[in-house]
Amino acid sequence: MTSKKTIKSAFESMMFVWGEPLDVRVAAELFNINWKDAYDYFIELKEEYEQEGRGLQIRETNKNFQFVTNADNVEYIERLCTPVKEKRLTQQALEVLAIIAYKQPVTKGEIESIRGIKCDRVIEGLTKKDLIVEVGRSNGIGRPILYGTTDSFLRHFGFTTIKELPDIEDIAGAMNLDDLEEIVETGQLAIEF
Amino acid sequence: MAYKVKLDMFEGPFDLLVYLIENSEMNIYDIQVALITKQYLEHIEKIKALDVAVATEFMVLAAVLIEIKSKMLLPRFKPEGELGFEDDPRAELVEKILEYKKFKQAAELLDRQEEYNQSIFEKPKEDLTRYTREPDEYLNLDINQFAVAFTLFLNKKKRVEEIKKNYSRVERQKLSIEDKIKQIFKFIKEKAHKKITFNELLGEDDGKYEKIVTFMSVLEMIRLRAIHVNQTITFGDITISMNEEKRRGSHDK
Numbered sequence: 001m002t003s004k005k006t007i008k009s010a011f012e013s014m015m016f017v018w019g020e021p022l023d024v025r026v027a028a029e030l031f032n033i034n035w036k037d038a039y040d041y042f043i044e045l046k047e048e049y050e051q052e053g054r055g056l057q058i059r060e061t062n063k064n065f066q067f068v069t070n071a072d073n074v075e076y077i078e079r080l081c082t083p084v085k086e087k088r089l090t091q092q093a094l095e096v097l098a099i100i101a102y103k104q105p106v107t108k109g110e111i112e113s114i115r116g117i118k119c120d121r122v123i124e125g126l127t128k129k130d131l132i133v134e135v136g137r138s139n140g141i142g143r144p145i146l147y148g149t150t151d152s153f154l155r156h157f158g159f160t161t162i163k164e165l166p167d168i169e170d171i172a173g174a175m176n177l178d179d180l181e182e183i184v185e186t187g188q189l190a191i192e193f
Numbered sequence: 194m195a196y197k198v199k200l201d202m203f204e205g206p207f208d209l210l211v212y213l214i215e216n217s218e219m220n221i222y223d224i225q226v227a228l229i230t231k232q233y234l235e236h237i238e239k240i241k242a243l244d245v246a247v248a249t250e251f252m253v254l255a256a257v258l259i260e261i262k263s264k265m266l267l268p269r270f271k272p273e274g275e276l277g278f279e280d281d282p283r284a285e286l287v288e289k290i291l292e293y294k295k296f297k298q299a300a301e302l303l304d305r306q307e308e309y310n311q312s313i314f315e316k317p318k319e320d321l322t323r324y325t326r327e328p329d330e331y332l333n334l335d336i337n338q339f340a341v342a343f344t345l346f347l348n349k350k351k352r353v354e355e356i357k358k359n360y361s362r363v364e365r366q367k368l369s370i371e372d373k374i375k376q377i378f379k380f381i382k383e384k385a386h387k388k389i390t391f392n393e394l395l396g397e398d399d400g401k402y403e404k405i406v407t408f409m410s411v412l413e414m415i416r417l418r419a420i421h422v423n424q425t426i427t428f429g430d431i432t433i434s435m436n437e438e439k440r441r442g443s444h445d446k
Contacts, residue, residue, distance in 0.1 A: 019318040
């Protein structure tokens, strides 16, 4: 059995070479170890880089690990190579994405009823950007397509898993609605029915 | 153009409604429907002036607002023991607004996350073929074996060259149907009574390919009604004559 130190060191090298997110299960297979152990090693590595405040950090997306730069260094990287900034998503796109992220799997009809406006074009655009994907069909009338978010979505917004999204009621809580929370909850129930 | 800016600000009917309610500092649970409806309709008028298609999207909510406004005018009876807001005609609207606001805030959160994540760079996957390419192959031979193999190779090359010397590559001239048709026309015109037989068209050295091209050309000319064709006996020779009418017709054009 290869020592933990060797495996961790190997994982580090593998991430460097691979560039793209490296699947924990793939990495674990190479050493014939349990993927949960491999996952722990990756997390340890990730924490080590964080604690030392290295210029490289390890980012996790859905049990995939990848080397990325430290966000604090953005200014210097831009000085070095003036990277072209990706175009930001529009307000519309973000709204639709937020609804899909929180309510997935969700149909276009549900999204449109929350926003009160048609979303075909936005959904098309988000699909093209690989941020959302068709995840199946609802059993409702006409069997409408259900949408969900992708790993690209997680990466784009820096979430480890979809569970990491802050609780939607907490975001609302920031709006001084504390005393009315009960009513909000009632409203939520009514919609779910 | 000032309107356009405003239009872009509202992503949908609820966006506009939330803006109007917040702007007039109203309690969301006690919306002054009359005032809001008035402001909302004013905005729709502005949007309509620019883009009717977009304005229609706002109409449904306008209708809802007006309906609520009219219901508010009617006296309401609260059944004993029931919560007040359930009887409120605005309740459903409030629910929808709150639902929308939640996602609007989630969108803001995503916006912040996106901004932060743009300061993080990842490396695209590089070309790994440098490491995965097939390794170079080495021949496991001693010098004598190699010398033998090399002599064999030289001999073979010599033989091939000798053979090549005695032969030269000949390209056959390929004839197209278009060219053949021109030839046939010329041939017929040169004849005194403008009448020829198919066999006359065939040269003695013509191979299968030329014969087929000639026949195809004749077929094509028949299709174009440029010639008359006659065959008196089965398998007999075919007589070909110009279709003078057609020729005159085409000249007139």
